[in-house]
Amino acid sequence: QVQLVESGGGLVQPGGSLRLSCAASGFPFSSFGMRWYRQGPAKERELVARIDSSGGSTNYADSVKGRFTISRDNAKNTVYLQMNNLKPEDTAVYYCYSEAGHVSWDKGTQVTVSS
8 A cells, every 4th residue: 555644844933944754655665756746825736846766866846946955765765855944935735746646635744834
């Protein structure tokens, strides 16, 4: 059974940092690229970051470039999203997605940036 379990969200002040984790199981994690998406209140779903299967190539949305870093640990079947200098517009539910086609749009982890 495929599982993607996001964690690490929470409430943080503007300028703060959070590290999201996504623990994967049930499929060959190291064979697939991984992505983080987010959906804010009354906003379209947005691709935030993508990392290839080896971790050697990453891509970011312009809105987070220079502030967010995606990484992965294939030994732990986990992908991370380090988020620094958070802004109120980063408030959203964050989801991880495997390029094998796995995602749980009904789960995710809530990030709220507010003073």
